[in-house]
Amino acid sequence: MFIINCPYCGERDQSEFSCGGEAHIIRPKQPTELNDDQWAEYLFMRKNIKGVQFERWNHAHGCRKWFNLVRDTSNDKIHAVYKMGEKPPVI
Template identity: 60%
Template sequence: MHIIHCPYCGPREEVEFKYGGQAHITRPENPEALDDAQWADILFMRDNPKGVFAERWMHAAGCRRWFNALRHTVSHKILATYRMGEAPPVLETLEEAPR
């Protein structure tokens, strides 16, 4: 079982959380000017890196607040969590998989 650190409530078991997809997605400034193909790209295309990835999570069984997490997609280890609106923390070794 993974322990996830909620930035509001502290460390909790992973079953208390819900995944919310990729973090830091920029919405279009002029949405009415987009065609269907551009909308499809905005709504459905997401990054899928091998390495550190910024994600949104919600503490569903706790405070019910959304927050962001940096998770390594190979090891599934959550390296850091931070509140919505905050900049992601700088990690020294983003390329190397955590052990």
Template identity: 60%
Template sequence: MLLIECPWCGERDQTEFTCHGEAHIVRPKNPDELTDEQWGDYVFFRSNPKGLHKERWVHDHGCRRWFNVVRHTHTDIVYGSYKPGEPAPEVSEEALKGGKK
């Protein structure tokens, strides 16, 4: 079972949440000026790393608010969550080597 901490409600089971992909994707300022290829890159392509990843989540079965999570995609360890507009929590090399939060 994966536990995720909602910044507003506290720690809850993953079944209460839905992940909506990579966080911090900036919408182009002038989308009408983009080529089809550039627009396709924005809409469809994400980094999808093996390792630390910042993701957007929503607390569907709770407060229904959006927030961001720092999760390791290989180990599925959640290293922290944060509200939109806040800085992401730092993850130490020691924590990554030990495979712990």
């Protein structure tokens, strides 16, 4: 049960948030031009790192904003929180 510093609301309990999986997977602009393998790469392939991972989170029971955070999955330490569209920090 960690605490997340929502970039819009400040520190809130984890129970207010939901996780949306790996961050920075950009939806292809022209899906129809991709072959099956390329589309499958976007659609299905996700990393599951033990260690520092970039994730999408949503303040579902709060401001309902999506944002990114950098979390070490081995100890839940959160290294950074940043808004959608912002450049990911170097960790």
